[in-house]
Amino acid sequence: MKDCVSVGLLGLGTVGSGVVHMIDSHQKELQQRVGCQVKVAKVLVRDMDKERNVDLDDSVLTQNPDDVINNPDVDVVIEVIGGIDQAKEFILASLNNQKHVVTANKDLMAIHGRELLTAAVENESDLFYEASVAGGIPILRSLVEGLSSDRITKLMGIVNGTTNYILTKMTKNNVPYESVLKEAQDLGFAEADPTADVEGLDAARKMVILGTLGFSMKVGLDDVKVEGITRVDEDDIAYSKKLGYTIKLLGIASSTNGSIELSVQPTLLPSRHPLAAVNDEYNAVYVYGEAVGETMFYGPGAGQLPTATAVVSDLVAVIKNMRLGVNGKSVILPQHERKLKEDEEIKSKHFIRLIVKDEPGAFSKISHLFQDRGLSLEKLIQEPVVNNGTAELVIITHETNQKAFEDVHNRLRDLDVVVEVKSRYRVEGM
Template sequence: MKKDKIKIGILGFGVVGTGTYRVLTENFEAIKKQVGAEIVVEKILMRDMSKKRLIDVPDRMVTTKPEDILENSDIDIVVELMGGEEPAYSYIMRALENGKHVVTANKELMAKKGSSILEKADNNGLSFGFEASVCGGIPIIRAFKRSLCTDKVKRIMGIVNGTTNYILTKMTQEGSGYEDVLKEAQAKGYAEADPTADVEGYDAAYKMAILSSIGFHTKLDINMIRREGISGVSKSDILYGKDLGWTIKLLGIAQEIDGKLEVAVSPVMLPAEHPLASVNGVNNAVFVNSEAVGELMFYGPGAGQMATGNSVASDIMEIARQIVLDNKTLPNCSCFDVKAFAEEPESSFYLRLDVINRPGVLAKIAGVFGNYGVSLESVLQKKTEGERAEIVWITSKVKESSFKKAIEFIKYMDVVNEVSSIIRVEANGHC
């Protein structure tokens, strides 16, 4: 008999849990018409019943016992919105073992254990939604899985972390220093009290792992992603970037070249006219280059109660529809290959050096680059203060290993006071 109620259990009732509940209840009638059945929140797992929540829910819905959801035969879909690796992983696996479809927003878990989770769901003939795990409100996973699935993705570039984009935007637009903007972002709730996961690029690496896995149909080890945060970006770098016609963004860049993957998260000097350069504040964007379609950009809020709640709710609705129509589930895992990572990635670099202000210094340093096979595109010398001078070099596209060896040598030269900063340069940003 056709089901007229699809019952869900929510694990965790924080920002996204509340947003999901609100979308499902505030849009209840419209969702019911589209699904052909009611989506009913049956139970919500909370850790602490006495804690003041963002919204009130009926007492009968609330529980502190995970088994009230995971072992509840009435519940069709389990929605994990607690975050972190454990107990989220164990709860999800238990739900799948008990024949429940699952939806999550947990990027860390999907980046680290996504393939084993999806395999379990596939083996058990269950659906698994994780739209909200990348870029909050932007429907990017659905775009990859449903639309770009027939195309060949060549490159994915993403501003996938709102906190760092807010900080870099403020530094660029107001000329403020990194520490000052970080404090302001923390006061406004855009950055956590411990900002490490955002500013050091971990959060962006999780999201790029998920996007790369879907985009290039491969399982991948998150530890192979080269990761660098924005804490080393200074006001000087932003100003030099402006002079050169570039904007600094924390970018995730993933590409497949000759069957090998390159995935990196780092601050990047991007041409000011590139569409990603004008993505400002806490917003996210993903720029995709694929063989058949060409260039595409997805833009919008990368976080937030209602935006992220909508992505979770849309996964719930899609699964609910499948249940009502008694459709077989589609395979969840599209990561059928295990592609190797490139051993010798290449990039152009911006390098800022503090050197001794003396004739012949530039030639000496250029000679070292030459010895390591690093060719140079340009050099700028704008600032001299008595004995010291600041110089900026831009390299051609070079092997990263050669550049790093040259830097190891340059660092200890008697004419060099300090290697002040190194930032990757994305010369054109288009394939």
């Protein structure tokens, strides 16, 4: 069978090797799907002599990027080197050379996605990036195609595997954050410097991509309110459990009357909610559509072969388009200018955990403050703290807006009977 497509790879790390492996081991099925042979023609590597676990002829490897991005024999460039500036330059050069591009680079797509997609449209090239969000879950394609007729109103995502692994272990074994983080690092589920994961930045990048696509709006990283999981303690988790909730690091993108909210924060979900059953390093995106109602897409958020599956499925889409002569037609540019919700427009329930003086009238003062702001209480637990004259009070409010809750939160801090506000979380998924 004749080659129909030559692929150039930028990078041969974990994901790159996975892509080579899949193109090789699934060649027969790929040929069935696209009607011709798919060949890896050139691969940009940093070190020619490194031991590699892939079956590639030495002549395929190169240290010169031009051998890929300016190679007339290469039809599709797959970018899996990561990073921002160089990857961007390579992708732009490839697109301007009328090559199609598949990338797994969430950082790049979150920051420069619009510019790159515009270049793709101008060159009538495809630029697909399914692997950039939630690894093996075909969520971008589902938003664009499977739910294409519907109006998406809200997306909630567990889109970072490391933090979900940590929170799952904390919940299951009732252990503190630090010890689980260390264990996760030892097992390779967390990086030596875990900042981007545990502070929610990685999740924020993915929410920018999801929000841009879901609401066709020009939003960026600065538009996401981000809070990580480093301050979640095991007592928060224990109280949540008692109240029937599970804590997850949740990315939220929601739209009301043309304004959107983008955020990432530890959030309580009812334990019966499908997202609460997403455990360990798994990811999931929960989609609310006006007509379809609630759907969820679950799967591995990272890993060599899951990510490679997404990359190679994008490659299949590119090749099908090539054979039909319709490349560049399915690239979607965001239509709407950025319009963000005010705090008054962001509505949810809230969890708040207080240390209060264990004295007559304390609870009455607190409940009066809530009532005064029109904020009613749905559930509460009060437990005495042994031997120091304080009690722990945990409250879940009814739905309110962000501003009203902030206001109550600030006033609680100033209240004489409140010793400390230990923690506060958003509550979703009702």
